[in-house]
Amino acid sequence: MxxxxxxxxxxxxxxxxxxxxxxxxxxxxxxxxxxxxxxxxxxxxxxxxxxxxxxxxxxxxxxTEKGKATAIKVIRKHRLWEVFLVDKLKFRWDEVHDIAEELEHINSPILVERLDDFLGFPKRDPHGDPIPDRDGNFEPSVNIHLHEMPQGKTGIIIGVSDHSSPFLIHLQKLGLTIGVEIEITGITDYDGSVELLMNTKQLNVSKKVAQHILVNLQETI
Amino acid sequence: MxxxxxxxxxxxxxxxxxxxxxxxxxxxxxxxxxxxxxxxxxxxxxxxxxxxxxxxxxxxxxxTEKGKATAIKVIRKHRLWEVFLVDKLKFRWDEVHDIAEELEHINSPILVERLDDFLGFPKRDPHGDPIPDRDGNFEPSVNIHLHEMPQGKTGIIIGVSDHSSPFLIHLQKLGLTIGVEIEITGITDYDGSVELLMNTKQLNVSKKVAQHILVNLQETI
DNA sequence: TAAAATTTTTAGATTTATCTAAATTTATAA
DNA sequence: TTATAAATTTAGATAAATCTAAAAATTTTA
Structure with a gap:
């Protein structure tokens, strides 16, 4: 080991x-x-x-292949534990990283498989990052700004590139917080503003706002 | 730490x-x-x-008091993780110890409290050992042979003091396996055999058998 | 392309938890 | 109650992961 x-x-x-x-x-x-x-x-x-x-x-x-397989196993465990912490223990998205950093080193292959089963074989962690399966296979993830998202694709908000209070307060009001899943439904030619669907709610955000929201693009799984 | x-x-x-x-x-x-x-x-x-x-x-x-409090915190975590492994991940009683030995060192007070809540604040681990509460308080546990159990009390089978195959096969047939909760309902004067309730099923076991079953006595909690 | 700046490696220590072998203390027994 | 046995501690080493300071290699730049 x-x-x-x-x-x-x-x-x-x-x-x-x-x-x-x-x-x-x-x-x-x-x-x-x-x-x-x-x-x-x-x-x-x-x-x-x-x-x-x-x-x-x-x-x-x-x-090496051996090193890569080992790294992917650790990442698999990290992401599964994050799902556990958020889905089952009701932690917030931003609270789980440090705890998962410890849990990822627990050494029991059977525990990982049982946990995966218990969680319903999730494909993504709470940040939208892909969870490797037991063979180490997973869909790659792509992180881009909201305004670069192709229409029709869904993504998960993973962060912002503007940390000013007015911006963060604005996002809070709109409900565009970390972990929220969104889909781009259209782009307005006139001002470049972005039409998006959040849960079932239709929203319009300015180009300026869209440029500062980081999204993890969900590949078709 | x-x-x-x-x-x-x-x-x-x-x-x-x-x-x-x-x-x-x-x-x-x-x-x-x-x-x-x-x-x-x-x-x-x-x-x-x-x-x-x-x-x-x-x-x-x-x-010291400080050392004792630290030890009890580790034991609390160990036992809570054992409940998690058995109740949620469907491990058997006898498979969980080594994994819990690793999990008990995860250092996050909030994780322990959330886990305790998620598990429904269990008072006993799968072996019948008491789980200290967040302040470190718990009922002491007493391990005795089945024939020494007082009537009316319940206990959990934690092991045997005869490891011979015929004995183990006999127990298997009766359903008296590790982790099973039982209650003594009476002792037959004539042959010293023990009447007990297992789940809702009434059983009679000979004195010889009762002398080789180890039970964790459940205190009134 | 040679000098300057940066990056990387080596050399030699340090800390933590462990070990073996020898010395010391405590317990036991003739 | 002294000799013997058992338990415990000390002394000196080792392995893992880290450090600082100095040396070596590579890259940048003038």
Missing amino acids: HSFTEENYLKIIYHLSQADTGTVQTNAIANGMNTKAASVTDMLKKLADKQLIDYIKYQGVTL | HSFTEENYLKIIYHLSQADTGTVQTNAIANGMNTKAASVTDMLKKLADKQLIDYIKYQGVTL
Whole structure:
């Protein structure tokens, strides 16, 4: 088995290699792990010895198949626990990350399968991110701004790119909060405002607002 | 916060000091922790520094109030997670211990309270052991043989003191398996056989059988 | 393309929890 | 009550994950 620390390194490397297609740099990992570059180098040697990453000095790393499978298992657990915390224990979307960071390291394959079953085999976590199945397969997720969303597609609000109070208060009034599922029904040519459906409610938001709402695009599952 | 290891030491010390009223010996802890006496001594110094135990060289240890409260919190989490695994995820009674050993170290007070609520504030875990409430209070549990049970009291079968196949097969046939709740309704003077109620079913078991069934006596809660 | 800046690695320590082997203390028993 | 046995502690090492400071490699830029 792998230590919590090793699992966290693999997870960070996995996420970084998704963002950026090439190899992952030492400093990027140090940043993600809240540690120093020297510590990362030490750990990279260890992960390479265990054949979890391919590592060439000074050139950055990539995950091996084994390393990738391990990272995806941890991500699967993290996202399933988030669903549990939100759906069953009534936590808010924004409260669950740190707890799931601990729960994701519980080592019991059967527990993961039972939990998945108990939750009804969810395909997405509360942020709209895809949950890998037991074989590690999942639909990729795409995060874009609301005004870039194609019509007809649904998405989940995952954040904002303007953190000013007036903007946040405006969103609160409209009900456009994190975790809400929306569908674009049209774009007004005249002013670029966006028509959308939230639950069953029709809304119109200005182009300026749409440009500052981050959405996780739901692929057809 | 305390490390997993520190929490495990406190838990073992707590359990050992329940069994045996005096101070807890180094070797007993080493045995419980599957480690060596020298390692225990090192850890005892550390726990004493943190004022979690009172430790006198060569004389054994007792938990301080702080240490006891910490141990009880870990035990509360362990038992709540066991209820979750059995009631919600459909694990069997005998499968949950190792998983709960990991889950008990998840550090989130709010998670524990939400879980307790979700489970309906259970008073006993699947073995019949009491679950401390958020303040650490609980009814003590008493483990005795079936033939020593007072009439009218209920208990949960927690094990057997005869592991022979014929005996276990006999119990299986009667439905007297681990986790089953029973109530003594009478004792036959003539042969010492025990009349009991299992769910709503009336049963009679011989004195010999009753002497080999271990029961956790349920206090009036 | 050579100097400067940045990134990465090495060297040598530190902390936590563990170990073995030896020394010390306490308990037991002749 | 002293010798022997058992339990416990100390001393000195080891492995995991981290650190700082210095050295080496790579990238940028003038």
